[in-house]
Amino acid sequence: MKVLLLGAGGFIGVNLTERLLRDGVHDVVAVDIQEEKIDHLINAPDSKLTYLHLDISKDEAEVDKLVADADIVVDLVAVANPSLYVESPFEVYDLNYTQNMKVVEQCRKYKKRLIQFSTCEVYGITAAKAAEQFGLSSKENPCPFSEDETPLIMGPVKNHRWIYACAKQLLERVLDALWKTEGFQFSVIRPFNFVGPRIDYLPSESGGGNPRVFSHFMDALLYGNKPMQLVDGGEAFRAYTYIDDAVDCMVRIIEDKNNNCEGQIFNIGTPENELTIAELATKMCDMFDEHFRQEGDPPRPEIVSISGEEFYGKGYEDCDRRIADITKARTLLGWEPEHDLDSVIFNTMKYFVDEHRKKQATAGA
Numbered sequence: 020m021k022v023l024l025l026g027a028g029g030f031i032g033v034n035l036t037e038r039l040l041r042d043g044v045h046d047v048v049a050v051d052i053q054e055e056k057i058d059h060l061i062n063a064p065d066s067k068l069t070y071l072h073l074d075i076s077k078d079e080a081e082v083d084k085l086v087a088d089a090d091i092v093v094d095l096v097a098v099a100n101p102s103l104y105v106e107s108p109f110e111v112y113d114l115n116y117t118q119n120m121k122v123v124e125q126c127r128k129y130k131k132r133l134i135q136f137s138t139c140e141v142y143g144i145t146a147a148k149a150a151e152q153f154g155l156s157s158k159e160n161p162c163p164f165s166e167d168e169t170p171l172i173m174g175p176v177k178n179h180r181w182i183y184a185c186a187k188q189l190l191e192r193v194l195d196a197l198w199k200t201e202g203f204q205f206s207v208i209r210p211f212n213f214v215g216p217r218i219d220y221l222p223s224e225s226g227g228g229n230p231r232v233f234s235h236f237m238d239a240l241l242y243g244n245k246p247m248q249l250v251d252g253g254e255a256f257r258a259y260t261y262i263d264d265a266v267d268c269m270v271r272i273i274e275d276k277n278n279n280c281e282g283q284i285f286n287i288g289t290p291e292n293e294l295t296i297a298e299l300a301t302k303m304c305d306m307f308d309e310h311f312r313q314e315g316d317p318p319r320p321e322i323v324s325i326s327g328e329e330f331y332g333k334g335y336e337d338c339d340r341r342i343a344d345i346t347k348a349r350t351l352l353g354w355e356p357e358h359d360l361d362s363v364i365f366n367t368m369k370y371f372v373d374e375h376r377k378k379q380a381t382a383g384a
């Protein structure tokens with residue numbers, strides 16, 4: 020198959036591209052507006068990758084031709100960074116819905132199968148947290164979230180955090196409507212906190228910015244410029260999935276060997292790998308001390324609490340808890356995540372530490 024990957028230069032895209040090239044079964048055409056993370060694949064000797072620097076918002080005609088020429092389209096393009104949901108909510112809506120809809124229309128025109136990346140954030144907050152906000156008591160917290168049963172609960176419009184989830188949810192609803200009315204071929208993927216090599220960037224190496232939590236904590240460990248900051252005490256839960264496990268599931272959906280992925284929404288997550296963000300901070304400090312610490316590293320970082328508003332700005336509201344029900348991926352795809360929490364965190368930390376030591380060695384040479 021010829022697989023067109025839009026947003027291939029991002030964290031998930033580059034890991035998926037690496038795997039598809041390694042398998043060597045499919046031709047890969049990769050599109051992005053940033054090459055930093057995918058450079059090593061573009062410039063590898065004998066690279067079989069076709070890469071094009073194209074913007075899906077501006078280079079519609081070129082993208083249209085690529086869609087026409089592909090067998091399957093995988094759309095990863097999005098603003099996927101919580102700080103931007105609050106900072107630039109309209110841009111989030113515009114890219115994540117309006118521009119992505121252009122790709123849907125192109126796939127529709129050429130009758131191409133589309134794998135659309137959505138998010139676990141479409142589930143919003145748990146029913147227990149919503150009940151608490153309504154002043155009701157809730158005996159049970161109905162988590163894990165199931166693709167075709169769990170209601171999607173989001174906060175008020177003024178809490179712009181939810182524009183990301185709303186745009187993704189609307190896209191999912193449109194795809195399902197097209198499937199129902201005209202048999203449009205799609206599968207949706209809802210990632211639950213993937214981490215691994217090439218996730219985001221370290222603020223101390225990039226002149227600031229606000230990446231996802233793992234990068235902030237690595238930055239505190241490797242550079243010590245800031246303490247580890249726990250937003251609202253770090254009480255929110257997350258369940259982390261190693262990128263290799265996630266990519267394995269994606270490849271199964273792309274290949275669809277059992278011919279049962281059409282019109283399906285798939286959670287990809289590792290339900291057992293849950294912890295609070297406060298626990299994540301302590302675990303990363305402990306693992307760093309045990310496995311990675313070297314002379315000259317900054318001291319163990321302080322762990323402090325900070326309000327969501329101070330950290331992200333007004334309009335932030337957190338997802339209290341997200342656990343994937345992965346029964347569908349297990350039964351339809353025979354997929355099972357293999358990495359437990361410690362190995363997910365260790366492997367991802369190792370990537371950051373190794374990259375940092377290489378930079379230190381180059382700077383010292």
Ligand code: NAD
Pocket residue numbers: 025026027028029030031032050051052053073074075076094095096097098099114136137138139140209210211212213214219
């Ligand atoms: P990422 O930010 O690393 O990747 C997105 C890529 O899209 C970037 O390389 C970016 O340059 C590219 N892009 C942005 N605008 C573009 C444009 N106009 N034209 C072409 N390319 C453009 O994010 P990621 O973590 O790899 O996430 C990929 C997808 O998965 C996104 O749709 C995201 O919403 C979803 N997702 C990821 C996670 C996760 O755990 N990483 C969780 C939930 C959802």
Ligand code: UDP
Pocket residue numbers: 101212230231232233235236248249250251253255257296337338
């Ligand atoms: N968070 C934190 N400190 C940070 C960055 C994030 O405590 O330096 C929290 C954030 O409020 C959320 C969780 O960590 O509760 C995960 O945030 P992330 O940005 O990784 O993305 P999310 O999982 O919310 O999409």
